[in-house]
Amino acid sequence: MIHEKPLILFDPFPRNEAMVFTPDVAAELGRLSTLVTHFGSRAPDDLVESVLADVEIIVGQTAMGKDRLDRAPKLKAILNVKANWEPNIDYAECQRRGIHVLSAAPAMAPAVAEYCLGQAISLARGLPAADRLFRDGLEKYGIGGNGRAYSLYDAPVGLIGYGNLGRALAPLLKPFGCRTAVHDPWLSDRYLETQGVVPASLEEVLTQSRFLFILAGVTSENEGFLDRAKLAQIPEDASVILGSRAEVVEFDAFLEMAGEGRFRAAVDVFPEEPVPADALSRQTPNVLFSAHLAGGLEPSYARIRDMMMDDIRQILAGLPPLRMQRAEPRQAAMARSR
Template sequence: MTEPLIFLDPFPRNEAMVYTPDTAEALARMGRVVTHFGSRAPDDLVEQNLAEMIVLVGQTAMPKERLDRAPNLRAILNVKANWEPNIDYAEAAARGIHVLSAAPAMAPAVAEFCIGQAIALARGLPQANALFRTGREKYGIAGNGRAVSLYDAPVGLIGYGNLGRELVPLLRPFTRDIAVHDPWLSDGYLATQGVRPVALDALLAQSRVIFILAGVTSENEGFLDAASLGRIGEDALVILASRAEVVDFDALLAEAASERLRVAIDVFPEEPAPADHPARNTPNVLFTAHLAGGLAPSYARIREMMLDDIGQILKGLPPLRMQRADPGLAAKMRSR
């Protein structure tokens, strides 16, 4: 029998992230492997392999016309943490093709990072470090004038997907007062998760700590506008951890610059951020360069999930580890 063809086109993931020697060995035991790294696979290479392709790993464009030329395709595994608008999700679903994302593999590291950001903002750690380095530090209670604690703080999560589900257990030792706004999820479901479903305006007004975890879609881009940000209580902590496009970025910077809010930002409308971006001169913000999820344990989880699900699919069984695309929702996503 002809070996199943597994086609790897994982850019912007590189070889070290998704095709380590042990991963390559495991895939070779499953079938014939064709790889392309360093850029999106050229069209001619994709077309040469479409007819035999059983599993596609990557972000290769798969409109209906290409799906028509891939009669044996059983699965598309996106090893990023998003849904790109270059796949005909409805057509893939109609053909029984599994479309999967590695998003669950990144969530634990991002959730951990969020906790670190919240504590740093609450206790004023960046400012304390700067004061010490310039000889202006104050010791003990004298240096804790604006410090607050996460313990018993009312926390709000905007969005409750993979990241929210990983973050809530890490918040539990600090507080039981966790509110969630997610218009894609029912109040009943959120209640089963042990969180309090609330309207967006109530969450903004009532939360001492706000985690922005929502993905960006064709319907919610910029929904956290200047007016919404203005409803957040004085001196609240705001952690932007998902996609910058869901918020009016300039308005968020202005809220931080005025010292009305304490803000942590790990994602930007354009990455890398331009050298002259106003963010670089905005005070009272804890900036990091999209560091939350991209570390070695996350990529190890991606490889593990990918191998598990490819094995399942080649056995004719449903995948178990990666996130399945809902055709309607995936088609609305606008992640980069």
């Protein structure tokens, strides 16, 4: 099949039109390309096979193993409009062929960072409990109601993971004068120092943080690495925000310890989503829960669309993409995110 314009397969599930295919996006892609779209599910195999010979850009999480890459000689890029790396792409083969594999993860980071900051302050100041006391007519005013409250200002802060989320959160913490320590085994100490944070061991971050942000992605190497023994190193009454992937912690132990008041906790992510009606989390007291709300805001999807379209323009012009996150084959192949 001969196309006068480059062919783009738009297969963004589980993203939908409102998230990534607004009228302005549709109109511009229509001008730039021959556009093949599929919504509501992953594109069926017969549709994918019908465009392989001519497709130049794939938008979505379409499975592209080596056998399909062999049948897609014109393919220049795969743009994943979610914030993860799925195991259905041969990342090393894409790199060998010069095919850009990109993720929209940076677009979600500002909203998640904002969430994490807000939850940290809510936990430290005891705002959920203050709300309940007020509604029950048991409130105390001023210092009388702040007996267990503490402040983020000048507090020791620890970040486990310094990817997109950590890099978005660190600038938000600076006005508070925090000493921000970071543990990330993928990054050099010198790099972290250039970011204005303090490189630290996992033990140092766990034992010395009044505020602890768990921001690490999950891989085949770190699944469940924050087990009960490591969680027990967290200081009494610290504020712990689980804002990235629940699979990096021993989740039941985390809930048990937080529920008993060992530390304060805010949780936005769960091992299974939607969370079952009878899940332990629904019966756990003393935890500030939300249903994976941190990143899913319209401004996040607007950033996805902006990054996506900017990089599509770059790629179609024969230039390297600039905005979305590039896959590093080893890390992407190890990823266990959903």
